[in-house]
Amino acid sequence: MTRQVILGLLIILSVALFALWRIDNPRVERLRMAVADAVFPAFDWTSRPAATLTRMAEDFESYVRVYEENQELRREVQDLRGWREAAIQLEQRNARLRALNNVRLSPQMRFVTGEVLTDTGGPFSQSGLVNVGRRNGVQDGAAAMDGLGLVGRVSGVGEETSRIIYLTDINSRVPVVLQRTGQRAVVTGDNTGMPLVQFVEAPERVRPGDRVMTSGDGRVLPPDLLVGVVVRDSENRLRVRPAAEYARLEFVRILNFRPPQSVEGPGGLIGAALPASPTEEGVVNE
Amino acid sequence: MSDTTPILRHAFAAVVLTTLAALLLAVSLMPLRPATSGFAVPDLVLCLACAWALRHPQSAPMILMFAIGLIADLMLGRPVGLGALTLLLITEVLRRQPAGVPFLLEWVFVSLLILLGSLAQLGVLMITFAARPDTMMVLINAVVTALCYPLLAGAVRAALRIGRGRRQTE
Structure with missing residues (x-):
């Protein structure tokens, strides 16, 4: 009798946890990182x-x-x-x-390098745990690179560990630009070694071998990081062959990138924004 | 005194089970880089739980099984709670099976349960509109997990035999 009660309670508990994971993912991700930090x-x-x-x-x-x-x-x-x-x-x-041109370049990005401690494969997740965390200045959402290309994105930060979801993970979406044609697209992981390139406006203009860079849309990842090159699979879908070498991933760089501030409205010097009305024109001229 | 010994023995066996589970989890987390190569990764912890529930159910209380499943979910980045629930239900089914079934039959039965569990997980993810892995990949994974089962069943048997040997010498 008590067995059944315990079983029922545990089932309810796991359903509740699953619902929490589905509804409030960041909180559960924090729990995940707490466990990772502990072990x-x-x-x-x-x-x-x-x-x-x-x-x-x-x-x-x-x-x-x-x-x-x-x-x-x-x-x-x-x-x-x-x-x-x-x-x-x-x-x-x-x-x-x-x-x-007198160009002013954006300030150099800083990075911290971490060692990959664990990596989990399998159908549900493709991610790795790195031994740098909040204490080292890692921020959630930061880009992770190996020497050459984008590896993935930080998706959970603990005190001294952080989780990186790889480009190949089914939850990974990265806005990119295809270099030769300048088309925007999204690189979507599907658990194979080569993620899909989706939402291309004119896929017929894309050629295998085109370079894929991050576009910086969405303001999570910095622009112009190398993702890989385009390939076509047997079903003629566009995929990207990642430039990062996952097979020998030992150290990753985590970039410390703050998205550029956007300018909205006039600054305080000019005064408050005027209501847009063409009838005021004469007043302005005086 | 005579009725505290089995409890102690079960507690000892439970500790062994927990240690084995932790070891297997560490093995699955080792950075041997199969993560992105598209290889199927067997769910060793699930195999261990199945083998143990069949061979020594007294020392594997539901709460322990659930805890193992939950930690595995958290560490392996799977949907939290889903893997734990599957593991709990599968071991509950296995717990009720009679002992002394030929191994081949046992293997087939466990494989079916693992397959069913994977499909059920896919179904739940589909119903809740969560990001869902490729069906084919999940099936391959279930098959590879089932293929790993004899290995872990052997390991569990060896571990339990050592325990029994100790008891006889004591």
Whole structure:
């Protein structure tokens, strides 16, 4: 009899928790981070050996195909020399143009680097736990990058840990711009290694290989972070191949980005906004 | 004295169960980077709970099972409460099964329950309009979880046998 009562209570409790998760997600996310913070010390000793093991396996693999890799690297160096030349020329030209225009660049973004402690895969979530948190200045919603591309977004901050949901997570939506055509789109995770590119205005103009950058719309992520390149899948849908290498994700940078303030209405110097009425024109002229 | 010993023994077994669950959770959380490669990730904690509920239900009270499921939900980033409820209901069904069933039959039964549980979770997410993983992926995951079951059943049996051996020598 008491068994049934306990079972009933537990069922009600889990339904209530699920409802809370569905309705007030941020609060449950905070609970999640509290649990992560509490058990964080336990992961220090699992993440390190695991990382070492992965690295050893990768090193061994690279031993096996050292010759091919050498050839590949040679080709790549050749390629990059050309690019470096191009980059230097462009930079000089850029500097000249900037001097002409007197451009003021936005202040350099700061970042903190954290080590990936755990990562969870599976159909429900693709996220990782990083060992930097509020104490290190991480803010909720901040962008996380590896050396090259966007990894994901901070979706929960604890005192000294934070959770990053990857671009591939089903809850991940990132507003982007497709570079060659300048079209806006949204990169939507679907738990595969390559997230979908959705809401493109003219998908037929998009070519595989186009670069995908964040657009900064929505004012959560900063603009112009590299996301990846466009590919087409077997069903002819547009997907993005992330530039971030999830397979060897060890350290991530979390950017400290504050969205630019928008200017709304005239400043106090000019006075309060005038009611828009064309009949006042004569008064103004006096 | 003679009736406090089984209680103590069950408490000890419960501690072993909790430790095993924590270990498996740590294993699933290890950054071995399969997260985004599209590999199926077996739900080892669920396997452990199933095997334990069948073999030693006395030492796995509902509250403990629920707590394990809830912690796993929180740590693995799954919908909170949903995984715990599934785990609780599956182990409740298994608890009522008679012991001494051939292992093959047991495996089939547990696999069916795991599959059913995954589908039920998908159904709940669909009803509540939550972000829902790809059905195919969930099914593959359930199958991989079911394939991992014999491994954990063996581990549970070994753990319980060690416990029994200790008792006999005492």
